[in-house]
Amino acid sequence: MKRSIPIFITFVSAVIMIVFYFLNQDIESVKKFQAGILNWVSIIAAFALLLGIFNLLFVNFYKLRRFNKDSIYSLVLIVSFLTITISGLVDDTSATYSWMFENMLRPLSSTMFSLLAFYVASAAFRAFRAKTKEATFLLVAAFIVMLGRVPVGAMIWGKIPLISNWIMAYPAASAQSAIMIGAALGAVSVSLKIILGIEKTYLGGEE
């Protein structure tokens, strides 16, 4: 019962979505039904987010209760979470919420991502050693694309930006198309396995 009913729910909900896809999309009730189901999914996803938040808070409250030298970080996490949440829930146009977003969240997220520039550079140093023909292709393509994106590329040779754009538009885009088709075929086969109850890992390991 604990596994067979969920498998049945998966089957029915998937079949309904497939059947509705093939119905006339101009009929108002068909459109409304599909939009309604997607709304249901987004509502459930919102609760899933809450589940994650509760988990995050439990873990950090637990760390705080143990009280060691790292507890201060958990306290900081909880305080920053509660401040932005409470100010945003009360009024998402409030000064406190906007201030925290502009001066804390935005600089933190962009700095976190910019930090990756250094690690990407060190990874590039290791990856860009033209030991094989394949690695040489990778190196040359990456080098031209990087040069094509900065003014110095055009200063070295005026055609570098053109070659960079050509690489993006032809060999890179075509290989991406192939990857997309391959991944889509994989997604379809996984979806079929889920619908037919062959793939059950999403239910968890317990009976």
Add this chain to the structure above:
Amino acid sequence: MTITNDPGIWVAAILTLAIFSFLIKDNPLYKLAEHIFVGASAGYYVVITYHEVLVPKLVTPLSTGAVKDNPYNLLLIIPLILGIIMLTKLSRKHSWMARYPLSFTVGVGAGLGITAVIKSDIISQIYGIAFQKPLWFLVDGKFDFTISFFNLIYVVSVLSSLLYFFFSAEHKGVIGKTARLGIWFLMISFGASFGFTVMARISLLIARVQFLLEKFLGIMS
């Protein structure tokens, strides 16, 4: 050089420097900024979800007036119950109940996965290659060799790259050579994506350094 008096810019600058301090080594200042980031991000997503999902899609349609206007809104009690059941994951004893909302979500995703993915990622891709990349490209009624050649490269690249992912036949002989050509195209694509990502990260880095120099230190403004 005029250092700003704005406390917001001071906070942003200190947090930026705290994150960059990780480049030297992991340190308490970085950990502090990291935890602020996690807490603030989680809080931000809660606020966004509340204002953009829960209020317009659940709370408002279930309010008394909205239910009177449209009784079908009462059906929203079903995802509400499923959502609450999702929270049973927090209890070890009742966590199995969360399989019901999960199976519904996975089922809808699988149903959409088959139909939408076939349409958008397979049919439209094949359509684009077959009809928008003609091997005999005409400009004003005359054959254009350059674009036709580029389109030929595109088609050969897609087919050879796809063949590389085809494991039902052994990669030997013609299949092996074509698959090898596919690898070369894939490597060019990975290189281009890598270069593109590096440049995007570096532009973010430049923006942060610009912020520190212009807004915080008042240099270069």
